[in-house]
Amino acid sequence: MREKMIESRLVQEVQSRGGLCWxxxxxxxxxxxxxxxxxxxxxxxxxEVKAPGEKMRALQIRRKQQLERVGFSVYCLDSLEQIRPILDEVGGETP
Structure with a gap:
């Protein structure tokens, strides 16, 4: 499985829930x-989308921490199976 495929599926799933994934x-x-x-x-x-088993680099972890400190959720996605649970957690009203 390639990172590009996981990212494409994320975009599709967000759009199917009425959201935007830029x-x-x-x-x-x-x-x-x-x-x-x-x-x-x-x-x-x-x-942050990764190929299966890949981890975030040190700089990416620091950026994640910066965003979380100001109240945003940041996820590292490396499998198709993680997409729905992540989006369920993010939430959002049903369109």
Whole structure:
């Protein structure tokens, strides 16, 4: 399984729940999560997508901690089976 396939499935699942799943980049700030998940009802989370078994790099972990300190949820996703539980946890109103 490739990272690209997991990321594509994440986008599909978010969209099927009425949300948006945008590629997240922050010029000048390395290590930010790959995706920002915007769900109905104002629910927001960040997702770092990895190939199965891969771990976040030290800089990515620091960015995760920064985002969590200001109140955002950040997830590391490395399998298709994790997508639904993550989105269930993020929540959001049903469209």
């Amino acid at each position: 590629k997240f980049t922050s010029p000048g700030t390395d290590g930010v999560p790959d995706r920002i998940v915007l769900m109905p009802g104002g629910k927001i989370a960040f997702v």
